[in-house]
């Protein structure tokens with residue numbers, strides 16, 4: 001039997017041991033597997049409690065099972081689910097019993113989703129939303145992913161694609177019916193009106209996205225500055241745990257230390273770096289090199305200073321730099337040179353003074369960086385590039401009107417093709433394979 005026709009199974013819940021584990025089975029053998037292990041099938045989509053037994057009749061576990069006959073299932077195929085106790089031995093006995101049935105095999109990463117996609121349950125943007133939802137760590141990531149899973153981008157793209165095809169049909173009809181190849185104005189005018197409207201709608205969606213794509217990875221904030229000013233103390237405060245070593249010796253931190261924070265639903269990676277100074281120690285030199293490199297790549301730099309330390313030496317790059325004067329509990333530090341500094345703060349990382357204001361400002365920065373989010377439909381470079389191709393095709397179509405309707409029709413075909421790829425309708429096997437492989441096993 002071809003691998004595509006085999007029945008697939010996987011542990012769809014987290015790593016064992018867990019209280020309950022869910023094993024999903026999808027394919028033509030699902031019915032037989034469920035009957036072999038659980039006996040009588042429960043009514044479709046209703047939970048049933050069964051003692052599961054292996055082929056030799058030995059008990060495996062006291063379980064809850066579900067039966068979703070296709071095509072009204074998550075994958076569109078027959079689906080069976082085993083909700084068992086999530087111990088390693090239970091799972092290995094269950095998976096062994098399932099794989100003993102012919103024409104079954106362990107699912108590859110993303111293969112359930114792939115089958116749902118092949119069976120028209122999801123388009124490619126919805127599948128991408130599903131993958132993002134599984135990986136969402138913060139509330140805003142979750143909301144963005146859910147919008148995509150629900151088809152907000154996919155539905156728009158389907159509508160655009162249909163309207164492009166309608167506009168092409170008008171033009172092609174005109175080309176076919178006219179002797180000279182001159183499309184009559186009563187066909188051409190409405191077609192051009194549609195193209196202009198479509199171009200406007202697609203460019204509007206592209207413009208509204210801001211950094212929404214970055215919501216998947218998060219914003220990177222680098223804490224940098226001279227040695228001993230309290231950078232590691234600050235990251236520990238932000239993380240609310242001792243992620244970095246703090247000591248009164250200058251040159252304590254050498255490696256880059258990262259923590260993932262959830263700031264009001266925004267994903268933010270904060271990095272602590274080695275104090276930047278001239279040094280003869282080769283290990284510290286490497287730390288300083290890494291500190292400079294990471295600060296240069298960050299979306300925002302918090303440049304820490306302390307009493308008697310001025311804000312000189314801070315990076316001048318593309319990212320905004322906030323000067324954070326630390327250790328205010330020891331008295332006023334050197335006045336900050338205001339020029340070329342985006343914002344300044346005064347804190348005591350040790351005592352906590354000023355941290356609430358700093359965090360509030362970070363949330364505000366994240367909000368501006370990602371945009372309000374609720375309007376953004378595009379979450380990946382793949383989607384953005386294909387929408388851009390569609391918009392460019394429409395625009396070229398409008399420009400080429402004077403050079404002949406054939407050329408316009410050609411550009412419309414390219415635009416519709418780009419949207420088809422966005423939805424996953426026209427892609428070749430390896431493109432789809434590359435996308436689904438990155439998904440989780442059991443999804």
Ligand SMILES: Nc1nc2c(c(=O)[nH]1)N(C=O)[C@@H](CNc1ccc(C(=O)N[C@@H](CCC(=O)O)C(=O)O)cc1)CN2
Nearest residue numbers: 012022024045066068071072073074075076079081121
């Ligand atoms: N136990 C369990 N929980 C789960 C899932 C699952 O597969 N199993 N899901 C897995 O993704 C998610 C829920 N998504 C689902 C999506 C579609 C269908 C489904 O049966 N769809 C049919 C019937 C639709 C209906 O009646 O509403 C269909 O689309 O035809 C089920 C779950 C999250 N929770």
Ligand SMILES: Nc1nc2c(ncn2[C@@H]2O[C@H](COP(=O)(O)OP(=O)(O)OP(=O)(O)O)[C@@H](O)[C@H]2O)c(=O)[nH]1
Nearest residue numbers: 227228229230231232233247251252253275349350
């Ligand atoms: N009084 C006071 N001391 C602080 C404050 N923040 C940090 N310190 C102290 O300053 C010293 C250096 O702190 P660290 O957090 O290790 O400084 P760092 O900038 O990470 O230093 P390097 O890793 O060496 O670059 C430690 O003794 C901290 O306890 C503060 O707000 N007030």
Ligand SMILES: [Mg+2]
Nearest residue numbers: 231232252253
């Ligand atoms: Mg440090």
